[in-house]
Amino acid sequence: MLWDDYINSYWRDWRTGDRSGDRDRLDDPQWLAEWLERHQLPAAAPAKPEELQQLKELRSLLWEEVQQLAQGIAPDQALLDQLNSYMTAGPVIRQIVRKPDQPPELALLPQQSGWGQIMAEIAASFAGAVLEKELSRIRICNNPDCLWVYYDDTRNRSKRYCDDKLCGNLMKVRRFRARRKAGG
Numbered sequence: 804m805l806w807d808d809y810i811n812s813y814w815r816d817w818r819t820g821d822r823s824g825d826r827d828r829l830d831d832p833q834w835l836a837e838w839l840e841r842h843q844l845p846a847a848a849p850a851k852p853e854e855l856q857q858l859k860e861l862r863s864l865l866w867e868e869v870q871q872l873a874q875g876i877a878p879d880q881a882l883l884d885q886l887n888s889y890m891t892a893g894p895v896i897r898q899i900v901r902k903p904d905q906p907p908e909l910a911l912l913p914q915q916s917g918w919g920q921i922m923a924e925i926a927a928s929f930a931g932a933v934l935e936k937e938l939s940r941i942r943i944c945n946n947p948d949c950l951w952v953y954y955d956d957t958r959n960r961s962k963r964y965c966d967d968k969l970c971g972n973l974m975k976v977r978r979f980r981a982r983r984k985a986g987g
């Protein structure tokens with residue numbers, strides 16, 4: 804999804820927890836351009852410093868909110884107002900669109916190509932999750948060095964890590980070592 808992928812643009816070294824290895828991918832114009840393309844967002848000119856600052860503020864807003872949601876705290880009116888204000892900057896029109904070999908579908912087409920529009924799309928994606936999805940499934944990876952954000956869509960709501968093969972395994976090994984150490 805757009806919203807969690809956006810929050811995860813801040814990358815942490817999940818194996819070692821070495822904070823000096825943190826990478827903010829929003830600072831990489833090449834990465835950002837590819838990211839827009841991957842999400843079929845309108846291509847914008849490279850972000851100016853103040854636009855980059857706004858992009859990071861939006862990400863902080865979403866990340867702070869996800870931490871609240873993960874503790875079972877429901878979104879408040881202030882958050883919804885802020886999302887509304889981001890969405891106001893990105894008008895859309897309704898259209899029925901046809902893609903090859905697919906049935907026609909109703910779509911909301913972005914009308915501008917600036918960063919305001921892109922932030923509106925991200926805010927809309929998050930608003931959709933907050934209003935329409937199960938809040939208790941919005942999670943942060945249990946590996947404290949990773950903190951990747953994801954939506955747990957497993958049947959029994961059992962997903963504790965962003966990826967069981969990566970963070971899940973790493974934490975299993977850590978627990979095993981801790982036990983062995985404790986046992987002498």
Ligand SMILES: [Zn+2]
Pocket residue numbers: 817944945946949950951964965966970
């Ligand atoms: Zn993880």
